[in-house]
Amino acid sequence: MTARKTLHAYETGDDTTGMPIEPAPLERDWMEATHNRFAYRCLPMVLANQAGWLIPCPVRFTARWNGGPRTQDLRFWFPRGFRRPIVLSHFGTGIITFTIPYLFRTPKDVNLWVKGPSNAPKDGVQPLEGIVESDWSPATFTMNWQVTRPNHPIRFEKGEPICMLVPMPRHLAEELRPRRSPLRDNKKLHAEFEKWRESRLEFNESLARMDEEAVQRGWQKDYVLGVDQPRLHLRRFDEKK
Numbered sequence: 001m002t003a004r005k006t007l008h009a010y011e012t013g014d015d016t017t018g019m020p021i022e023p024a025p026l027e028r029d030w031m032e033a034t035h036n037r038f039a040y041r042c043l044p045m046v047l048a049n050q051a052g053w054l055i056p057c058p059v060r061f062t063a064r065w066n067g068g069p070r071t072q073d074l075r076f077w078f079p080r081g082f083r084r085p086i087v088l089s090h091f092g093t094g095i096i097t098f099t100i101p102y103l104f105r106t107p108k109d110v111n112l113w114v115k116g117p118s119n120a121p122k123d124g125v126q127p128l129e130g131i132v133e134s135d136w137s138p139a140t141f142t143m144n145w146q147v148t149r150p151n152h153p154i155r156f157e158k159g160e161p162i163c164m165l166v167p168m169p170r171h172l173a174e175e176l177r178p179r180r181s182p183l184r185d186n187k188k189l190h191a192e193f194e195k196w197r198e199s200r201l202e203f204n205e206s207l208a209r210m211d212e213e214a215v216q217r218g219w220q221k222d223y224v225l226g227v228d229q230p231r232l233h234l235r236r237f238d239e240k241k
Helices: 035-041 043-050 187-208 212-217
Strands: 008-011 053-056 061-065 074-077 095-099 102-105 110-115 125-127 130-132 142-147 154-156 161-169
Touching: 035 043, 142 161
Parallel strands: none
Antiparallel strands: 008 102, 053 161, 061 074, 061 154, 095 142, 110 130, 110 161, 125 142
């Protein structure tokens, strides 16, 4: 891989035990639990699940916030003997801060969108997102989660993903020229849309009639282009010394 396409994760000297960086998987527990795993039929969501790398939580712990603004208003309970300063209350206002023991370097003009794992809701706590100019910054960043339910125990398990890294071109949104217009102005796309809409209505009506063929199909695969569960193939981080 050429240097201009390399995503570096430099170990800062802090303990990285239990915090490997791995390609995000397609699967989510709640999606597995849906009837006939129907959630996987949404291609945009399936692709989003995999569109980056994950960093896991290195320790099981419980946190509880009393609703106050001070750092000490958020309390933690760790396994006996755990002493690493990797999870803390740094900002106050019920924010759980994870120290990330890497300094990332992306190719020129590529940022890192730092966020929670895609499509992985967690009761009582919300991941905060940030965009890091990781092609030049010499600073590390933290991953932060905002507790949303005071006096509610928040539990993180060891190995549970707490951070997702998604590369994104800088200035792309600014360079796009937004334009809003009637779909009929694009004759080709309009015709394709009408064909899809008619097919969708016909399929839904067939399902409502319990048509045998439609029931066996169960869903339309308009997004999928012949592949039931498209998988991205992100590379793993090597350990070049």
